Amino acid sequence: MRKIIKDKAIINDDWQVLKLADGESAETTVVPAGKTLVPLSVWLAQKSTLASRADIGVWLASDERAESLKEDVATLPLIAIDFPTFADGRGYSIAYQLRTRLGFEGELRAIGDVLRDQLFYMARVGFNAFATREDRSIEDALKGLTDFSETYQTAWDQKTPLFRRVARPNAQELA
Amino acid sequence: MYRYDTYDHQIVQERVAQFRDQVRRRLSDELTEDEFRPLRLQNGLYMQRHAYMLRVAIPYGLLSTKQLRMLAHIARKYDRDYGHFTTRQNIQYNWINLEETPDILADLASVEMHAIQTSGNCIRNITSDQFAGVAADELLDPRPFAEILRQWSTFHPEFAYLPRKFKIAINAAAEDRAVVKAHDIGLNLVKNEQGETGFQVLVGGGLGRTPIIGSVIREFLPWQHLLSYIEAIMRVYNEYGRRDNKYKARIKILVKALGVEEFTRQVEHEWRDLQDSPSTITVDELNRVASYFEPPVYEHLPDADVLLAEQRHENKAFSGWMSRNVRPHKKQGYAIVTLSLKKTGIPPGDATSAQMDVLADMADRYSFGELRVTHEQNLVLADVKQTDLLAIYTEAKAHGLATPNIGLLTDMICCPGGDFCSLANAKSIPIAGAIAERFDNLDFQHDIGEIELNISGCINACGHHHVGNIGILGVDKDGSEWYQVSIGGRQGNESAIGKIIGPSFAAEQMPEVIARLLEVYVRDRHEDERFIDAVDRLGIEPFKAHVYATPIGGQSLEAGEEAHA
Numbered sequence: 177m178r179k180i181i182k183d184k185a186i187i188n189d190d191w192q193v194l195k196l197a198d199g200e201s202a203e204t205t206v207v208p209a210g211k212t213l214v215p216l217s218v219w220l221a222q223k224s225t226l227a228s229r230a231d232i233g234v235w236l237a238s239d240e241r242a243e244s245l246k247e248d249v250a251t252l253p254l255i256a257i258d259f260p261t262f263a264d265g266r267g268y269s270i271a272y273q274l275r276t277r278l279g280f281e282g283e284l285r286a287i288g289d290v291l292r293d294q295l296f297y298m299a300r301v302g303f304n305a306f307a308t309r310e311d312r313s314i315e316d317a318l319k320g321l322t323d324f325s326e327t328y329q330t331a332w333d334q335k336t337p338l339f340r341r342v343a344r345p346n347a348q349e350l351a
Numbered sequence: 352m353y354r355y356d357t358y359d360h361q362i363v364q365e366r367v368a369q370f371r372d373q374v375r376r377r378l379s380d381e382l383t384e385d386e387f388r389p390l391r392l393q394n395g396l397y398m399q400r401h402a403y404m405l406r407v408a409i410p411y412g413l414l415s416t417k418q419l420r421m422l423a424h425i426a427r428k429y430d431r432d433y434g435h436f437t438t439r440q441n442i443q444y445n446w447i448n449l450e451e452t453p454d455i456l457a458d459l460a461s462v463e464m465h466a467i468q469t470s471g472n473c474i475r476n477i478t479s480d481q482f483a484g485v486a487a488d489e490l491l492d493p494r495p496f497a498e499i500l501r502q503w504s505t506f507h508p509e510f511a512y513l514p515r516k517f518k519i520a521i522n523a524a525a526e527d528r529a530v531v532k533a534h535d536i537g538l539n540l541v542k543n544e545q546g547e548t549g550f551q552v553l554v555g556g557g558l559g560r561t562p563i564i565g566s567v568i569r570e571f572l573p574w575q576h577l578l579s580y581i582e583a584i585m586r587v588y589n590e591y592g593r594r595d596n597k598y599k600a601r602i603k604i605l606v607k608a609l610g611v612e613e614f615t616r617q618v619e620h621e622w623r624d625l626q627d628s629p630s631t632i633t634v635d636e637l638n639r640v641a642s643y644f645e646p647p648v649y650e651h652l653p654d655a656d657v658l659l660a661e662q663r664h665e666n667k668a669f670s671g672w673m674s675r676n677v678r679p680h681k682k683q684g685y686a687i688v689t690l691s692l693k694k695t696g697i698p699p700g701d702a703t704s705a706q707m708d709v710l711a712d713m714a715d716r717y718s719f720g721e722l723r724v725t726h727e728q729n730l731v732l733a734d735v736k737q738t739d740l741l742a743i744y745t746e747a748k749a750h751g752l753a754t755p756n757i758g759l760l761t762d763m764i765c766c767p768g769g770d771f772c773s774l775a776n777a778k779s780i781p782i783a784g785a786i787a788e789r790f791d792n793l794d795f796q797h798d799i800g801e802i803e804l805n806i807s808g809c810i811n812a813c814g815h816h817h818v819g820n821i822g823i824l825g826v827d828k829d830g831s832e833w834y835q836v837s838i839g840g841r842q843g844n845e846s847a848i849g850k851i852i853g854p855s856f857a858a859e860q861m862p863e864v865i866a867r868l869l870e871v872y873v874r875d876r877h878e879d880e881r882f883i884d885a886v887d888r889l890g891i892e893p894f895k896a897h898v899y900a901t902p903i904g905g906q907s908l909e910a911g912e913e914a915h916a
Contacts, residue, residue: 263389263472265512269589272509277624293373293382293390300508316381323369326361328502329578329630331509336629337578338358338502339636345356346642 179314181295182283182305184321186314189307191254193235193287194218207232213256213287216240219248227251235287238266242273249280257303259288268301275302275332295320302332352413352721353498353643355463362505363460366467370394371453378450393473393511395441395466396452399771403447406469407459411479411497411521412440412724416711419722421462423707429455434707436692436700438764438815439518440478440724441469445771467505472513474504474585478520480528481725484644485733487681490540491548493523495641496577499632503578510585514592515600517585518557530726532556532565532846533818535602536584541571549573554584554614555606558812562848563603568615574637576622578630583622587614647719647734652684655737662741669744671793672755677740680733686740688718688732689725690747691754691762695787698780699765700728709750717743727764729757759796760804760869761787764815768808768825769832775808777825777832782806782861789862799869802882803842818842820883821868822849823861834861838868838894839886852895859905867898 180189191211196202202217211231219226219234226232233254234245245255255274257267267286274280285305286298295306299321308317328338338344355363370390377387391397395406407422414422422442426434429451430444437443447455459465468475477497484492500519504510510517522529523540531537537553550572556565572580588602591609606614663670678687690710693699702710710730714722717739718732725731730752735743747753756762763786766772768779783806790796805819809826816822822837833855840849856864869882871894876885886894 262386263512264594265472265510265514265589266594268509268512269586272586291386293386294512297506297508297511324362324365324506326358326365327508328358328362328505329507330628339639340629340633342358344358344639346639347354347645348642350354350356 178307178310180285180305180307181314181318181321182285184318186318191233193256213254213285216244220244223248233283233285236270238264238270240270242270242278245274245280246278249274249278249282252280252282254283254285254305255280256285256287256307259286259290259294262289262291262294268297271298271301271303272332292317292320296323300327300331300333352415353410353494353640359463359502360460363463363465363467366394366465366506367453367456367460370456374449374453389471389512391449391452392471393468394452394456395469396447396449397470397773399445399773400769401771402445403449403452404443404445404767404771405447405452405455405466406437406441406443407464407466408469408476409440409442409464409724410501411477411483411494412481412726413494414722414724415462416714416720416722418462418464419707419711419714421458421464423704423711425455425458426704426707432705433701433703435698435767436702436724436728436730438726438728438766438813439476440481440726441476442724443767445767470516471511472515472517473511474507474513474517474519477501477504478518478529478534478726480522480524481723481731482528482678482687482733483523483723484646485680485682485685485687486524486528487679488525489681490523490525490542492641492644493521493529493538493540494644495637496538496540496574497521498640498643499636500577500581503581503630507585510589513585513589514594515597515602517588517602519581527843527846528726530815530818530842530846533558533562533815533842534565536581537565538577540574543571547573550577552580552584554618555603555611556846557601557603558815558817559601560598560810560812561601561603562812562817563607564846564848565603566606566611568611568618575632576626577632579625579628580618580622582630583618583625586621587617591617646682649682649685649734650736652736652738654683655740659737659740666741668748668755669741671797672744672748672753673740675755675757675759676753682734684737686735686737688735688740688743689757690730690732690752691756692729692752693756693762693787694751694754695761695791696784697751698767699763699783702730706750706752709746710752713743713746727757727762729762755793756796758801758803760790760799760802760865761796762803763787764803764805764819766807766813768806768814772808772813774811775825776810776827777808777834778858779806779808779814779823779825782823782825782834782858785858785862786865789866799872800881803840804865805840815842816840817848818846819849820886821865826855828855832858834858836864836868836898838891839883841883850891852891853899856903857905860903861905863903863905864898867900867903868894871897 235256553565769775807814837849
């Protein structure tokens with residue numbers, strides 16, 4: 177069983193990620209039994225049957241929109257966002273939209289090219305689970321969550337900017 | 352100027368530790384070069400032709416003497432005894448070893464400096480007017496807002512992997528000295544009819560492959576909303592900016608594709624939920640940050656007109672320097688001095704460690720211990736007594752820092768070009784050198800008067816060639832270096848993109864090309880008409896006709912090429 181980071185700990189994980197093969201149709205593909213993350217297209221096409229299952233989550237590609245899951249954020253236990261490469265930063269804004277705009281409170285998981293040096297930022301925008309790349313040490317990746325102990329600006333993890341949170345000195349007080 | 356509190360220190364020190372570990376993992380191959388590249392870029396580290404280049408942030412161009420001495424120390428200890436001041440008010444070192452970069456960053460952190468986000472597809476150093484706080488035509492000091500933006504953009508988690516780099520500039524003066532129209536976001540500090548302070552917001556300006564002047568998307572944004580409004584712009588860009596082609600990934604391409612109206616609608620829609628969020632800047636916070644930018648304690652001095660007139664009468668060279676390099680100060684008895692880093696024979700913007708130390712000493716003695724870096728790649732002593740000007744001139748001259756050419760032909764903007772940069776198609780420093788040599792005569796330069804000559808070694812336009820009155824762009828044709836010439840570009844309030852005059856030239860032809868352009872100007876100008884105004888009046892045709900009238904020979908350019916090799 178593969179391991180992921182969830183809520184700052186390394187845990188075993190038995191969710192499988194369903195990907196459509198080339199030419200495979202979202203309408204007809206068979207969603208296997210057991211915990212399965214399905215592509216957005218499959219979810220939208222087969223929602224009437226999948227919605228009754230408690231072991232279905234949805235994954236979004238980086239060019240898909242959080243708004244597509246507007247109706248579902250209250251009930252889905254898990255939404256994942258795929259990073260086709262770690263340099264594709266759209267997933268950060270998708271996470272923002274899911275958490276802040278749509279109020280999603282379930283597990284938000286980063287999948288794909290997920291590496292240690294991006295985890296701090298990912299956690300800040302609302303990801304709480306990370307399926308880090310399996311060819312890299314997950315123990316090492318865990319350290320990426322604690323690179324910084326203070327931040328200036330607001331994000332999902334910190335709703336108040338530093339300047340409202342603490343008393344910072346002015347020029348006279350610093351001197 | 353702004354000073355770090357414990358929070359700033361902690362964040363920057365944690366960055367140093369993070370990068371030290373990233374370098375360790377790269378050296379032990381735990382990180383591949385592809386994985387490491389964006390990490391090092393976000394610490395200003397480029398791999399260039401011969402070595403790594405490190406770009407250090409000088410936020411909005413403001414430097415203390417302690418910081419400048421550290422920059423000199425870094426040049427001496429880790430580089431080849433010089434640094435290069437850039438068009439984005441930063442400094443670059445060209446001969447850096449990867450292994451030493453964590454120590455350099457630690458040295459920088461000790462004087463409240465860093466290289467955070469000086470490269471990479473993220474929000475870059477916030478730039479502003481080099482005369483902020485001392486300019487007579489200023490509405491309000493823009494630096495507190497620049498500092499608030501610096502902090503907000505530092506490690507912004509959502510906007511660290513944008514489609515492309517992102518540059519923000521702020522201007523608060525009647526004359527735009529921050530080139531706001533050529534930035535991804537340009538901010539003009541303005542007052543509305545009720546007398547309230549806010550920003551005119553421009554988006555989608557930029558040079559590079561597709562030069563575009565920014566469009567106004569909001570005429571008045573109350574200053575309190577600066578951060579949330581920029582957040583809205585950034586989010587629309589992060590979600591919809593193109594990622595399939597890096598040459599079409601800047602926000603200007605998105606604004607063009609959507610149209611300004613639709614882009615604005617999307618930003619305003621995004622902003623609705625953010626308006627009045629906790630990111631809204633408070634009066635307390637603005638006042639706190641502004642307290643660091645209080646003017647120094649000036650003496651009450653009379654104007655030194657009479658003394659200066661005498662000194663100028665006795666010393667013609669000093670007088671020439673006064674006319675070009677000294678500007679009026681808003682405080683009586685004081686002046687603003689620009690120290691030229693454009694001495695003929697030296698690559699534009701370069702300063703040696705020894706010069707940096709001299710500059711720091713001068714700033715301590717004459718200008719309250721602070722300096723500014725300009726986007727024209729010169730340094731400024733912003734608060735000097737008029738009675739000290741002659742002494743400053745004399746000292747600066749002794750160290751090659753008093754070339755009286757500010758705004759003249761040899762005050763060129765020039766990128767590092769093919770001598771250093773791996774992106775460049777062509778060398779730019781030798782071209783600048785050859786032109787400077789040909790027109791070194793100061794009387795001739797004064798006769799030509801104000802002119803901006805900008806040189807870029809490639810289409811990325813670090814040398815701002817599009818907005819030069821004369822712009823020179825290095826291009827590659829079948830593996831050899833050629834130069835395309837445009838005229839009529841300008842920066843500032845009347846920003847315009849230059850027009851290409853025709854087929855490109857070989858390096859050795861360039862001084863003669865410039866000479867012919869100037870011949871047309873001298874022949875056809877009206878009295879007191881600047882080069883750029885003559886181009887506007889005449890159009891490019893007469894210039895084109897004269898430049899291409901007869902074949903241009905030329906000797907091969909040797910001088911300057913090995914200046915720092």
